[in-house]
Amino acid sequence: MTVLDSRILDSWANDPKGPVALHLEQKLLPVEGADAPIFPPTYAEIGYNIDTLGDGTKVAAIDSVGAQANRIEPIFKQPDYVHLVPQIDIAYGNEKSISILEAGHRLGDAIVRCIGAADGFDLRKSAHDAFELFHDANDSSAIARLSPTSLVFGVWDSRDTQAKLPRIVQSTIRAFDVDVLRRSAQYNPAVDYSTLDVFGEEEKAKQEGDPKSPLAKRGFVHVPAGQAPGGVIARGPIRRDVTVNLVALRRLQGENGEALRRYILGLSLVAATAPLDLFLRQGCLLVPDIDAPARWRRIDRNGARVEIDLAGDAALAYASDAAKAFGVASPRIVSFDKGRAKEDAKKADKKAKKAEKETETA
Structure with missing residues (x-):
């Protein structure tokens, strides 16, 4: 088994001939036991998302890529990890607030476009400019300084610049048979x-x-x-798969690119290894299967799969060093601006009316 050190991790971030991915395979069990029913998410019109394979085996989606990302991202608000990323809290309503780490679409979320400018800082404009810089110059450094988890878990500025970055960390949970x-x-x-x-x-x-x-x-x-x-009863395994896409990571460019990639790798490793509460919904509380220990593997370009010792403590230490070298902005509290929100909503209404008119005249 490969024991990791900073030299190896640095090569993963910056060596173009390095491995293509890291992969975790983790077996899970319901807290009630292997044969107990669990409840997958339900979706409009289809209920459970269950696919039937060619041999008749039924596979149920227990937690999607998006759901897993939204569960993992808020760990960066926890005391052990808070120093790794900028902490931006958005004040709204009657003394309420929400962290940008809880916004489902991250830097591309609607709430970012509804923030007012104050104290010389305009999050809406800064986010727009950061997306434009990536879109026009393939430079993701400004995104990293505002919302680095947008690079870790992917972001699509679908309602403005159309800038789109793929996920580096991807996680799913499926139940088989x-x-x-x-x-x-x-x-x-x-x-x-x-x-x-x-x-x-x-x-x-x-x-x-x-x-x-x-x-x-x-x-x-x-x-x-x-x-x-x-619910469903899984006759086969309930499996969590986590992939860290090192090819996507090494494509990140920008000012001080090597430090940028080291920083995002560190955050990705923390996100992939941090303990995660697996209370997914009512009737679906899962725990690791201690009889089938989780295994991390490095996947090389030639397809070789090499088992590695990727521990959470080592990931945190590497991420802390990389964050210090890259620089993490001080915490900020920004405010929701109802006027900007109304302005943005009117834009959506105008686009809808324009599309409806074009359809009618087509």
Whole structure:
């Protein structure tokens, strides 16, 4: 097994002949045990995302690439990692705030376009200029100084400059060879409200059993619920796969490019190795399978897979050194600007009306 040091890690960041990727394969189990049902996410119109392979095996998506990224990114707010990235909090509403690390589309999120300028700093303009610099000159250094996790987890400025950067860290969880379960339920009101003259027996009989009826929606009558998704049982493994794309990393260019790539590699290694709570949703709490230890491998250009010792402590130490060398901006608190938000919303409305008009005249 290869033991890592800073020299090897530096070569991964900057040697064009270096390995193409790192890959973690981690087996997971439900906390209730191997044969217990778990609940995948449900999607509009399709329910669970389950694919059937050529041999009939069913594979269920337990957590998507986007969902995993949004779970991992906020670790950089934790005390052990807070020094690694700029901390930008957005104040809004009645003394509320949200970190840019919690914005689903990162530097390309709508909320960034709704920030007011203050104290000589305009996040909206800075983000726009950073995306323009990448789009026009392939220089991602300005993005790294504002929101380096946008480089780690990918970003698409789809509503402005169209600048798009691929994910360097990608993670998914899938369950293999699944059996799909169904479940039913029955809601029973605490008392018979018709006997209390809240409504009559006739109205009760008319609305009972219809989940869309007004009394059912308010919880006054019996309502059955049948044949809802009831989770899946995985006969095969539940597997988390994490990939660190070193080819995409080495394509990052900009001022002091070597330091930039070392910095983003350090953040990527921390993101890939940091302990992650696997409470994904109600009915889906997972833990590592201690009988099948997780394995990190380096994938070389010739396809060779070499097992490596990629530990979280080593990743954090490397990332800390790289962050210090690259430079991390001081924490900032910026404010939501309702005027800018309305302005941006009007742009969307104008585009929609223009597209509708063009469709009508086509």
